[in-house]
Amino acid sequence: MPTFNLITEPWIPVREGAAHKLVSLEAALLEAHRYNRIEDPSPLVTVSLHRLLLAVLHRALAGPEDAEQAAEWFEEGFDANRVRAYLERYRHRFDLFHPEAPFYQVADFGPERSSRSWTVLAPELNSDNNKVLFDHTITSRPRPLLPAEAARLLVSNQTFAISAGKSVLCHTATAPVATAALALVLGDNLHQTLCLNLVPYSEREHAQDAATWEQPPLKVTDMADCEAARGSAKGIVHRYTWLARSVRLHPESEGGQTVVRWIAYASGIRYEEAAVRPDPMVAFRRDPKDPTKVYPLGFREGRALWRDYASLLPRPGGHSLGVADHARNLCSALSGTFGERKLPVFVAGFANDQAKIELWRGEVYQLPEAVLSDREVWRFVESNLEKAEAMGQRLSSAARALAKELLTLGDRQPHRDDIGRLAQSFPHHTAYWSVLEQRFGEWLEGLKADFDEAQLTQRWQEALEQAARRAWQLTRLAAGDDARALRAIYKSEGILFSHIYQQKEVTGATGR
DSSP: OOOOBTTTSOOEEEEETTEEEEEOHHHHHHSGGGOSEEOOSSHHHHHHHHHHHHHHHHHHHTOOOSHHHHHHHHHHOOOHHHHHHHHHHTGGGGBTTOSSSOTTSOTTOOTTTOOEEGGGGOTTSOOSSSOOSSOOOOTTSOOOBOHHHHHHHHHHHHHHOOOOSBOSSSBOOOOTTTTSOEEEEOOSSHHHHHHHHOOOOOHHHHHHOOOGGGSOOOOHHHHHOTTTSEEOOSSHHHHHTOOOEEEEEEEEEETTEEEEEEEEEEEOOEEOOOSSOOOTTBOEEEETTEEEEEEEOOOBTTBOGGGGGGGGSOOSSSSOOHHHHHHHHHHHHTTTSSTTOOEEEEEEEEEEETTEEEEEEEEEEEEOGGGGSSSOOHHHHHHHHHHHHHHHHHHHHHHHHHHHHHHOBTTBOOOHHHHHHHHHHSSHHHHHHHHHHHHHHHHHTTOOTTOOHHHHHHHHHHHHHHHHHHHHHHHHHHHOSSHHHHHHHHHHTHHHHHHHHHHHHHHOOOOO
């Protein structure tokens, strides 16, 4: 039987200066200060590998207790002896092909129960139920997959598996945070990144929590019992390492190398939400219609994530992004090490429609300098983003009114579906939000520790007005310039301009 132990074999892709290389799990943890970052072409793999490293550190070091201990690790490194002792204790559970306890898999799940192309692990590749985008891999003849790549895809799939109907075992439920955008605060190197995201982990939580590899290996009989194969997270590490799918890699020998072409693949442990603390890597957005409700922040087709940027900022009370809160506290504990620098946040995830993945993204945002001060900036940012949404809604209302006027013939009223289709064909939405995305980044630069709220509010209002006017001008051009179009434009644009003038009176903006 082949072996590929993740503790010692190179499989984690890292950037070290100009070099891109693979390193083992132990090296990624204990030599992290040498590497700039984990770097994989897939943002889903990149964030999943970080999540795995964080899980190992939480369990090996039983902490950090608080930001002060995290600061100590930040400056002095991790206790290498404790990390090595932990890895040695569970060494056999990190073997990808172990006959009785393969890493993140179900050992007795054989090809007689399920035999599928390994491409089912990668959402961007063709498989028997993936939506084909740009890839046309022939699933009946998959290319050989090396163990290192198989391990990366396995970790990513267990993190981002989404519901896909019934399998040969049970219903394939969605992994705990699969539909959320996972956030990671970035440091100057991998060691700093790990410390910035190692949120406080109490002794009590450590005692009741467990990583998947610390629990008895599951068998097919466990997973096939649909009532029993469900559960709730015991703690953040249990959630970080949730066994969302029953997988078994079937290794082959080809040219003296161990490769994988076929895997067994089916449902795993069905996740049921419990009253444990929110996932530290998940941000939450408020329901605009009911502020008492919050939802995990995720990628959505047609809506850029920056429009919910305030969700990434530290805020008092619940439903704050845990890693951002911790990074802020850690920076305070480091007392000046970070100075006036900003904190970049990497956000990764995908958008899906009825279990079909539409896109996956990895984006980097800068937390403004002001979050490291004593000021609470999230509400200020949120209120200004709400102004952008209000302006966008007025713009859309004006476009819809324009469409209605263009389609109205005499006393005959157009059908609302026709109005909607014509309004959607106008360029106002894309023009407005694409311009604002750049302006928002520039505006954030002004959020320094001593920022002037009135001045920044006025500057943002001017940016909104300019973007809205430009978007409306493009929409006017799309409507045409004959007499009927001009009348329709005249009747509809007041919806937008009345809002602009009203806001100028409130903020004192001086735009046109």
